[in-house]
Amino acid sequence: MSGPTKMTPAMALVVLASGALFGFGLSLSTMVQPEVVLGFLRFRDWGLMLVMGGAVVVTLLAYKLAPRWLGRPLLGDYFHQHVSQWNRDTLLGSALFGVGWGLSGVCPGPALAGLGTGNTDLLWALFGMAAGALVQGLRAGRP
């Protein structure tokens, strides 16, 4: 997961296109609208489960099959892995994240994508997230 990643122009283009697909999907699925997310969290509309489910299935296939079929990424050095651990920080962090998400209906992807839909209200959420990440990093001290 760590280690510098050299970015060739081709790679930058792919990263941009990947983000664009992600952002288009967030917009099409209306996840950029906090009201829709809050509607899910209040059990009025189960759409978020379809968004999450659809995304997880495609990701699962790619994560399983690409290393098997390709050996190494088409432009990169090796296939990275999402390494997650279950500890106090993950528990506390996830719990706080959920409180914030339930309060605002906004999470990191939609906060960014929302800007592309002209929703300048979401700048407030984006500002909050940047501040939250700042305070977390300063409090963490030396890793």
Added chain:
Amino acid sequence: MDPANLFPLGWQHYLLGGLMIGAGVALLFVFTGLVGGMSSVFSSTWSYVLRAPYFQQARYTGTRNWRLVYAAGVIVGALVWWLGFSDGVALRTEVPVWALVLGGFLVGYGARLGNGCTSGHGICGLGSLQWPSLLAVLTFMATAFLTANLVAFWGLA
């Protein structure tokens, strides 16, 4: 249960949008091998301007460039949808500013402390069958359900 009750606004756009989000994460992985969670960009971008040791870790300084390009892509993709596939009216939200700022703060703080958000743990973590990510998802779903319903019950937002 009648599906129309589960999805009063229809279900196709949810599924299609979800598949596209997955396609974005898959494209990133197949070409670059990178894992495309979204919340790290909020820490890695601080590493450009702050010398604090936490932000100067290789996992941020070594990934800040592509994470920023990835985040820019998310905005571009949403812009393409807005200009080409919607009625072109800028979206707004009725969520009050205090809830956006305070909620955003907890989202940023919590996602970075817990090392992942709805995309990092939810999509990438579950997509790589990491059980700690499943526990993280269940945790934030639980506190989010609780918070959203209490806020509505108390008429706060």
